Amino acid sequence: MPRKIKVLIIDDSAIVRQALSEVLRSDPLIEVMEPAGDPFVGAERIEKEKPDVITLDVEMPRMDGLTFLRKRMTQHPIPVVMCSSLTEMGAETTIRVLEYGAGNIITKPKLGGSLLKNRRSSSATA
Secondary structure (H helix, E strand, O other): OOOOEEEEEEOOOHHHHHHHHHHHHOOOOEEEOOOEOOHHHHHHHHHHHOOOEEEEOOOOOOOOHHHHHHHHHHHOOOOEEEEEOOOOOOOHHHHHHHHOOOOEEEEOOOOOOHHHHHHHHHHHHO
């Protein structure tokens, strides 16, 4: 069996971390590391556990994802997938994310999106 791809999720939303973890864990070739709620915790996990790929939100407390991405790529590049509601096609944030070195972008559903509504309702009934 091939080596699994280690993915670190860095996002301040517990709902998003859980949803992304579930989706990624459904692929037998992906190993999801313990997610990080902010870039500082994420940086510690990157140094200790050496993920192959990180997913990164743009809006987070203590340090935004764009600042983290820019610093990470100039110091220790790592493949990054930005996952944010701010990275829509043609948005200024999207252009900056790509300029800073993100390899791909996933646009999160807005807060009222069906993915998050479904996650909340299934969590409430569990």
